[in-house]
Amino acid sequence: MFDSEQAYYHNISFRKACRTRLFSHHELEEATNGFEDSRKLMQCNNSTIFAGVIGDGSHVAIHKLSKCENDKDMMQVMSQIEVLSSIVHRNVASIIGCCIDSNYTPLVVYEYPANGTLEDHLHQNKGQKWQKHGFLDWYRRLNIATEIASTIALLHYDKSPPIFHHNLKSSCIFLDDDFSVKIAGFGILNYDNKNCENRERFRLCKNDVYDIGVLLLEIIHGSNQMDSPTLALKKIRDGKIEEIVDPLLNYHDQPRTCQEQILIFADLATRCLLFSGDGKMGMIDVARELVHLSKDSVDGGNVKGLVLEETFSNSSLLQMISLSPDSMNVP
Structure with a gap:
């Protein structure tokens, strides 16, 4: 096991507060042209990643998760998004936002470099x-x-x-x-x-x-x-x-x-x-x-x-x- 006092790095940090941007479902639907199949980057385990372009012209990857069945699932998703969005590391894609709406499946928005997958x-x-x-x-x-x-x-x-x-x-x-x-x-x-x-x-x-x-x-x-x-x-x-x-x-x-x-x-x-x-x-x-x-x-x-x-x-x-x-x- 590792000493927690040593778990500090110049290139990875875990911020105390989640600062992710909150997107509306409509924004991300527009960014992916209605989550069309041609935008799919990955599909497995009841989740899909789509390539998209948000309003300011930024290229993003939108991870469509499994639908939350109850409030506990929703809280769990929010908690894990907060942890993942706090990671700052050169080899982890930054989470720039999310969409948490009880009427839809949760969506996580990652940066998407121009060089593809x-x-x-x-x-x-x-x-x-x-x-x-x-x-x-x-x-x-x-x-x-x-x-x-x-x-x-x-x-x-x-x-x-x-x-x-x-x-x-x-x-x-x-x-x-x-x-x-x-x-x-x-x-x-x-x-x-x-x-x-x-x-x-x-x-x-x-x-x-x-x-x-x-x-x-x-x-x-x-x-x-x-x-x-x-x-x-x-x-x-x-x-x-x-x-x-x-x-x-x-x-x-x-x-x-x-x-x-x-x-x-x-x-x-x-x-x-x-x-x-x-x-x-x-x-x-x-x-x-x-x-x-x-x-x-x-x-x-x-x-x-x-x-x-x-x-x-x-x-x-x-x-x-x-x-x-x-x-x-x-x-």
Whole structure:
């Protein structure tokens, strides 16, 4: 466990008061052209994210949550929005407002960078408009995965009570012009953060670890249309990694060091899927291994080590992640 007195950072803070803007349902309906299907960025777990443009011309992502069944649900949603909106971190998408109206489903409004989602860039078959922003080569994919895991680990281990995502998908990962991650789409109604029992927290933690395992496979494959994670695991176990690597990465033309990194990355994804359920694999383990892997990556001098250190500035978590894999044991 972490000492709460040490849980202070330059890049993450939790303000005492929620300062989110309150939107009317009509405003957000207009921003998304009536929540039309063509504006959908993500749909799962009874929630949907839409791209929109609000009155001042700002591009936003509007997360439409499950409808509240009673006043308790409504209070829970308001409480969790307040917690999420108070997070100030370079890799968490800022919540700029919400709509809480008893006549409608709750809506959360996130900033939406112009570079789209990770899904947009991985699934080039959805359209060519993202190609002008640059190709997701291996080093960019590795940096993106490292930022995701490191940020989620921070929220798991250094926030009390911990914050879980439990909706981690490539469509919830926004990218800015520098391909830095902005995580959005946090699940809201799944649990009561303040009154969550240890057993429930363990379930949510392992769900996030499993989800990032699936996400790591998608980053390798370039698509979420694999027959199943089980088939991907079989290919990895049989030494046929090249059969699941995104053709755009030109695996066989990559230098040997890059091929080895992809193998290590795939092995990590495998362990997330196999060992998340029994707690043998935590998000801090995922973050630690990706940080070490990214530190070994050199792409024309474009290494994000300093960015990662900024992410964990003054954090005991950075010290724990920096330890060798065999030198620590996280409960």
